[in-house]
Amino acid sequence: MITIKEISKLTGISVRTLRYYEEIRLLIPLNKTEGGHRLYGEEELKRLQQILFLKNLGFKLKEIQRLLNDTWDWSTSLEHQLAFVLEEQEKLKQMENTLTGLKNALAIEGELNETLIQKMIKLSNRESEKKQAFRKQMFSNDEWQLVKSLPNLNRNDPNxxxxxxxxxxxxxxxxxxxxxxxxxRIIKRMIEKSTEEYPDNEVFLEKMWDIRKSSSLSDKVGLYPLDEEFLNYVEQAFNIYETRELRGTSE
Amino acid sequence: MITIKEISKLTGISVRTLRYYEEIRLLIPLNKTEGGHRLYGEEELKRLQQILFLKNLGFKLKEIQRLLNDTWDWSTSLEHQLAFVLEEQEKLKQMENTLTGLKNALAIEGELNETLIQKMIKLSNRESEKKQAFRKQMFSNDEWQLVKSLPNLNRNDPNxxxxxxxxxxxxxxxxxxxxxxxxxRIIKRMIEKSTEEYPDNEVFLEKMWDIRKSSSLSDKVGLYPLDEEFLNYVEQAFNIYETRELRGTSE
DNA sequence: ATACAAAATGACGTTACGTAAGTTTCAAGT
DNA sequence: ACTTGAAACTTACGTAACGTCATTTTGTAT
Structure with a gap:
């Protein structure tokens, strides 16, 4: 016969919770003292551990009831729960992507102004939906592979x-x-990187810049939205670099 | 001026929810008719979309309040939320593991008898024990403070x-x-950067390497974990670069 | 017998709404 | 102007799993 406090200490579960578990008749004390103090036995301790175990797996208390009482269908319950867990993971991954996307946007822009948020909203609204439709429409499969390795700014790798x-x-x-x-110098590094990553295929790089230029399109692919002015400036910088290169090699 | 039903249709959010959002003063209608019917404007629609966007990222309504009202610290909020999401993912992975374990056990044994469950319980108990020990070992307050005060690469700028x-x-x-x-090429870029950013002294670089060299420390802070082997390899690469430079300039 | 810890009960708070129940307002048709 | 049906309104309880008081009893040691 163990008191409620000791059960609490043994399992780390709060006294309140134990009383609650009795209230919903999930875990009923073996008996009580005259004055009404709860007394638990070994059996109850074991059951409590089972309860906690299943709770850790994300089962609701009502489900645990059914699972522990009579013979219930463990198989479908497990299947159910596993499916649920996998679904939740998907959601969380999605959230993680968007969050890092926002973080990166914040890092690059220095602030999150309204239009930027709006862009991200649109981007994430029909992300999965349009991504796939767009993929079929615009790129051949191997090209798509390239896109995947392109600087998709929501991704988290060093590149x-x-x-x-x-x-x-x-x-x-x-x-x-x-x-x-x-x-x-930065332009130089970018060119270096791009030729390194896409050695024989400059056509694709051009395509890439085309895509980024039409920011509505780049939304669909999940790239980070860059505004017109900036893109023009980058292009200008690239041109300057190339003309200098030409002069350098011809002299 | 849009009615509540239309807002509901446009955003897919329920009428009840919209009324609730007014109740907690998260989204207040532009004005009301004589009879008290709610009327929303474009501004409110936009704000609602922002709300939903952030809700999707797992923020609580109260946090969204703060994020959208005055200028709030997006950076730490995002960091917080991201940390939370990552933690949840960890839990879910753990749950997934145990669930598939149970599924397999069930498949093999044909049933989940008590002893089997007890075994699983003990098994998963040990895992959480390990985790806790790990945490206690990892976090010490003054170490945390120390690293925080150093110029670390967790800062949020493009650099x-x-x-x-x-x-x-x-x-x-x-x-x-x-x-x-x-x-x-990467080494070259790094040297380029460091001379560009700290023309006359390499204090920063050295400090950085100091931090990183104690890889145990850098683990704790969540910096890129760099182990000994890697550091040696980097040093080697630097040396190669320098000797080549010397040869290049001396020839 | 008294003091003090531990336990008990009761009730409200939490989150983000769903779901009635009962009343009022709006817009259209006669 | 009047009716009517749809839409909107308010009020309030229910949810999940407890936490957190406040107040009252019980158990136990001295």
Whole structure:
């Protein structure tokens, strides 16, 4: 015969909770003292552990009732619960993506103004839906593979991080002008990266920039929305870099 | 001016919910008719979409209040929420594991008798014990403070992003060897960056390496975990780069 | 017998709404 | 102007799983 406090200590569950479990008749004390103090036995302790175990698996108390009382259908319950857990994971992954997307946006822009949020909203609203439709419509399969490896700024790998870092720095340096040294060094690194990642296929890179230019399109692919002005500035910087390169090699 | 029903149709949110949002003063109608019918404007629709967006990310309504009303600290909120989401994912993964374990047990045994459940309980108890021990071991307050005060790469600017991206890529390319082209290009970029950002002293770089070298520390803070092997490899790559530079300039 | 800890009961608070029940308002048709 | 049916309104209870008081009893040691 164990008192409620001791059960509480043994299992880490609160006294209130134990009383609640009796209230909903999930765990009933073996008996009570004259004065009404609850007394539990070994059996009850074991049952409580089972309850906690199942609670950890995300079962609701009512489901636990059924699972522990008579012979219930464990198989379908487990299947159910597993499906639920997997679904929740999907949601959380989705949330994580959007959250890191926002974080990155914040890092690049320095603030989250309203229009940016609106863009993200639209982006995430029909994300899964349009992504797939767009994929079939616009890209061949191998091209799609490339898109996947492109700087999709919602992703979390080092490569994306560097792309984001470079883009963000470019944005910060807009006031310096497209021909400044720091800007040009960044451009150089970007070109280096892109030729490294997409060695033989510059056609695709061009396509890529086309996509990004029409920001409505880039929304659909899940790329980070970049505004017109910035894209033009980047293009200008690229052009400057290329003309300098030409001069450099012809001289 | 839009009626409540139309807002409901447009956003898919229930009428009851809209009334509730007014009750907690999260979304207040632009005005009301004589009879008290709610009327919303464009502004309110936009705000509602923002609300739903944030709700999807798992924010509570009260937090959304704060986020949307005055200028609030998005950065820490996002960080918080992301941490929460990651934690939840951990839990769910754990649950998934145990659930599939049970499913398999059920498939093999044909039934879940008591002893089997008890075994699973003990098993999962030990796991959580391990986790707790782990946590206690990992977190010590003063260490946390110390690292926080240092210039760490958790900062949210594009610059840090690029640094992290570069380091991450280096790690991914370890198998290529320190002398490979892609690695050396990254090294070059890092040197370029450091001389650009800290022209006359390398204090920052050194400090960074100090932090990172105590990899146990950097684990604790959630910085990119860098182990010994990796650090040596990076140092080697730097050396190769420098010797090549020397040869290049001396020839 | 008294003091003090531990236990008991009761009731309200929490989150984000769903779901009635009963009343009032709006817009259209006669 | 009057009726009527749909839509909107308010009020209030229910949900899940307890936490947190406040107040009263019981158990136990001295």
């Amino acid at each position: 994306s991080l560097e792309w984001m870092g470079l883009l963000g720095q470019l944005k910060q340096l807009m006031s310096n002008g497209a021909e400044s040294d720091s800007v040009q | 840090s992003l690029e640094w992290m991206g570069l380091l991450g890529q280096l790690k991914q390319l370890m198998s290529n060897g320190a002398e490979s082209d892609s690695v050396q």
